[in-house]
Amino acid sequence: MPLKLLLQLSWRNLWRHRRRNGIMVLAIALAVTGVMLMNTLMRGMAAEMREAAIDNLTGHIKVIHPGYMADPGIGRGFEPEQGWEQALADVPVAGWAQRVRVPAVIMSERETRGVQLVGVDPAQETISFLGSLSVDGEALSGAEDRRIIVGATLAEQLETSVGRRLVIMTQGADGLNREAGYRIAGTYDADSNALEKVFVFTGAQTVARLLESPAVTEVSLRLESDDDIPLALAELGAVFEDLDVKAWQDLEPQVASMVLVADFGLYIMYFVIMGALVFGLVNALVTAVMERVRELGMLRALGMRPRSVVAQVVVESTLVMTAGVVAGLALAVVCYLPFSGGIDLSAFSETMQMMGVRNIFTPRLEVADMVIVFVLSLVLGVLASLYPARRAVKVTPLDAMRR
Amino acid sequence: MTQHVVECQGVSRTYQDDAVPVHALRDVDFAVDSGEFVSLAGPSGSGKSTLLHVIGGLDRPNAGAITVDGEDINALGDSELADLRLNKIGFVFQAYNLIPVLSAQENVEFIMQLQGIDAAERGDRALGTLDSLGMRDLADRRPGEMSGGQQQRVAIARAIVTNPVLLLADEPSANLDTGTTGELLELLKRLNKERGVTILTATHDPMVMGYASRQVHLRDGEIVSE
Numbered sequence: 001m002p003l004k005l006l007l008q009l010s011w012r013n014l015w016r017h018r019r020r021n022g023i024m025v026l027a028i029a030l031a032v033t034g035v036m037l038m039n040t041l042m043r044g045m046a047a048e049m050r051e052a053a054i055d056n057l058t059g060h061i062k063v064i065h066p067g068y069m070a071d072p073g074i075g076r077g078f079e080p081e082q083g084w085e086q087a088l089a090d091v092p093v094a095g096w097a098q099r100v101r102v103p104a105v106i107m108s109e110r111e112t113r114g115v116q117l118v119g120v121d122p123a124q125e126t127i128s129f130l131g132s133l134s135v136d137g138e139a140l141s142g143a144e145d146r147r148i149i150v151g152a153t154l155a156e157q158l159e160t161s162v163g164r165r166l167v168i169m170t171q172g173a174d175g176l177n178r179e180a181g182y183r184i185a186g187t188y189d190a191d192s193n194a195l196e197k198v199f200v201f202t203g204a205q206t207v208a209r210l211l212e213s214p215a216v217t218e219v220s221l222r223l224e225s226d227d228d229i230p231l232a233l234a235e236l237g238a239v240f241e242d243l244d245v246k247a248w249q250d251l252e253p254q255v256a257s258m259v260l261v262a263d264f265g266l267y268i269m270y271f272v273i274m275g276a277l278v279f280g281l282v283n284a285l286v287t288a289v290m291e292r293v294r295e296l297g298m299l300r301a302l303g304m305r306p307r308s309v310v311a312q313v314v315v316e317s318t319l320v321m322t323a324g325v326v327a328g329l330a331l332a333v334v335c336y337l338p339f340s341g342g343i344d345l346s347a348f349s350e351t352m353q354m355m356g357v358r359n360i361f362t363p364r365l366e367v368a369d370m371v372i373v374f375v376l377s378l379v380l381g382v383l384a385s386l387y388p389a390r391r392a393v394k395v396t397p398l399d400a401m402r403r
Numbered sequence: 404m405t406q407h408v409v410e411c412q413g414v415s416r417t418y419q420d421d422a423v424p425v426h427a428l429r430d431v432d433f434a435v436d437s438g439e440f441v442s443l444a445g446p447s448g449s450g451k452s453t454l455l456h457v458i459g460g461l462d463r464p465n466a467g468a469i470t471v472d473g474e475d476i477n478a479l480g481d482s483e484l485a486d487l488r489l490n491k492i493g494f495v496f497q498a499y500n501l502i503p504v505l506s507a508q509e510n511v512e513f514i515m516q517l518q519g520i521d522a523a524e525r526g527d528r529a530l531g532t533l534d535s536l537g538m539r540d541l542a543d544r545r546p547g548e549m550s551g552g553q554q555q556r557v558a559i560a561r562a563i564v565t566n567p568v569l570l571l572a573d574e575p576s577a578n579l580d581t582g583t584t585g586e587l588l589e590l591l592k593r594l595n596k597e598r599g600v601t602i603l604t605a606t607h608d609p610m611v612m613g614y615a616s617r618q619v620h621l622r623d624g625e626i627v628s629e
């Protein structure tokens with residue numbers, strides 16, 4: 001049967017029941033829009049968490065001592081060889097930073113808190129949230145800076161402020177406690193309160209002097225893209241033979257699984273919502289086919305092959321599905337565009353900050369997801385029509401025409 | 404030896420109605436030669452439609468052999484039967500059976516479209532045939548916008564436009580008034596004479612019988628006289 005005739009007949013049959021088919025198209029469109037919009041939120045959320053995880057001193061890849069995770073401290077430090085970064089010449093690297101990070105106790109005149117003391121070279125920290133931090137007071141001037149910056153929330157808890165002094169106590173490489181006083185250069189305001197409570201920054205040399213050790217506890221690396229992770233892992237593994245070289249997915253497994261959930265979430269939402277809809281579609285198609293049994297029987301009596309009759313019903317169903325999906329995707333894009341630059345959540349920032357989400361939330365509508373939804377829908381449209389179509393050719397043309 | 408267009412040998416068709424067998428056709432031997440205009444007559448329930456259906460491959464006999472234009476129908480599968488109907492047989496049914504979403508011209512073109520004839524030729528042939536039936540002006544109307552007689556003429560145009568070997572017409576005049584029936588019969592006769600179309604029709608209508616070149620009478624599924 002010529003395709004053109006098939007399409008022509010299907011098209012006109014669809015118009016014959018434009019009301020019923022219109023409702024079907026609308027229902028599919030709304031379902032698709034719903035799925036896509038929920039998906040943009042989930043994708044946005046996952047991307048945000050991923051960005052945040054990478055920003056929060058993790059980077060794409062981190063080199064640490066194998067025992068550091070279980071027992072963090074300068075005892076698990078190492079000294080990278082000069083020029084180790086040459087090994088990465090053929091990997092697109094955005095930047096890297098060497099840090100010394102140890103657990104410490106910080107004390108004001110009134111309060112004491114457990115924190116992570118992080119010695120950094122501010123010039124290297126363009127790769128982490130430190131680089132774009134808004135600091136009240138002054139930022140660190142370099143690796144030699146002997147002042148500290150603390151989170152705004154921590155400063156509040158310690159009932160202290162910029163310019164005052166705090167005492168930091170930690171364990172040196174020899175296992176003995178070290179203690180020193182530092183002046184607060186500034187307080188920082190991060191996206192998450194949890195960060196502000198945990199990280200206290202100062203110059204890397206300052207921490208080295210306190211711990212009496214030139215070692216670092218981590219090398220963090222930021223790449224241009226996730227795709228380069230395997231290559232970078234391999235090359236770093238060769239340089240830091242006795243150390244652990246880990247990708248962010250290993251370091252932040254909860255976040256990695258959240259990103260994975262977002263990937264699957266599309267399918268789950270799609271099948272829950274569209275699954276219900278497909279029942280409606282099958283039902284509408286069965287009705288449409290039963291109404292036309294006589295006519296379809298006549299087509300066969302005139303010499304149309306059974307499989308062409310099946311094809312006609314399948315094409316009709318697929319056209320309805322396609323119209324619905326295209327309209328739904330278009331509607332999703334229209335709804336998404338005004339928010340593509342981000343949604344200002346500062347009104348809810350307290351709760352959101354607890355969840356590690358920034359004030360500006362950016363939903364993400366991904367073309368790949370739209371393609372997936374489109375293809376899945378076509379497949380569903382075909383599957384949904386097979387049963388009604390088979391019913392159409394189950395009766396003989398003669399029986400069909402008698403009705 | 405003339406080749407029969409239709410040949411039935413020992414054809415029986417039994418319906419199982421509530422466990423009581425209904426013998427719609429019993430051991431029928433029957434043949435139609437090329438160029439004949441045969442009318443099947445007989446009381447209601449005598450098996451006229453059933454005979455047309457088994458010959459047209461819409462129904463299968465329980466016993467017996469049927470050949471149409473030399474093809475053994477029993478040997479054909481459903482798709483092949485569809486092809487046989489498509490390429491060799493023209494059907495005219497009592498209830499015109501036009502495709503409601505297509506215009507008169509598109510209905511007439513439908514079978515040619517299935518046959519894969521190109522658009523220009525289809526259009527010419529459809530309009531030409533509609534013209535010869537006095538229906539050219541209504542070519543763009545859909546079935547719902549035409550009278551019964553007009554629809555039946557479109558159905559006939561559709562059946563003959565492909566020059567089938569055999570035209571099967573079941574009660575073609577049942578829904579038509581006498582005047583329209585007369586026109587229809589003249590038309591069939593002209594087709595038979597001028598184009599040499601072989602026609603087999605089933606009818607109660609004495610007017611139809613009068614036009615046929617041969618009458619075959621059925622009773623209780625058997626041929627009683629010719």
Ligand SMILES: Nc1ncnc2c1ncn2[C@@H]1O[C@H](COP(=O)(O)OP(=O)(O)OP(=O)(O)O)[C@@H](O)[C@H]1O
Pocket residue numbers: 418419420425426427445446447448449450451452453454607
């Ligand atoms: N599908 C069917 N199921 C059961 N019985 C059937 C079926 N089709 C036909 N019959 C029976 O077969 C017999 C012959 O029917 P058929 O339709 O061939 O008669 P007919 O001569 O065309 O009658 P009419 O002049 O009323 O059209 C009848 O007794 C009819 O009831």
Ligand SMILES: [Mg+2]
Pocket residue numbers: 451452453573605
């Ligand atoms: Mg009959």
